[in-house]
Amino acid sequence: MKTELLVEGMSCSHCVKAVETEIEKISGVKGVKVDLKTRTVTVNHDGSVGADALAQAVEEAGFTLL
Numbered sequence: 001m002k003t004e005l006l007v008e009g010m011s012c013s014h015c016v017k018a019v020e021t022e023i024e025k026i027s028g029v030k031g032v033k034v035d036l037k038t039r040t041v042t043v044n045h046d047g048s049v050g051a052d053a054l055a056q057a058v059e060e061a062g063f064t065l066l
Contacts, residue, residue, distance in 0.1 A: 022057040
């Protein structure tokens with residue numbers, strides 16, 4: 001299953017790494033791809049990952065979901 005998120009505030013490779021690291025901690029996540037240009041984060045997961053968990057991970061990394 002694939003979920004796309006729109007994230008505000010990412011501007012560099014450090015931002016990308018922070019978001020990837022937090023989302024990868026969630027059980028059921030199989031992969032994360034961040035696109036700085038479009039401000040999107042694509043999360044591949046097994047379907048057990050909820051929107052709240054993804055939002056919390058983005059906030060833990062210091063960013064905001066749009």
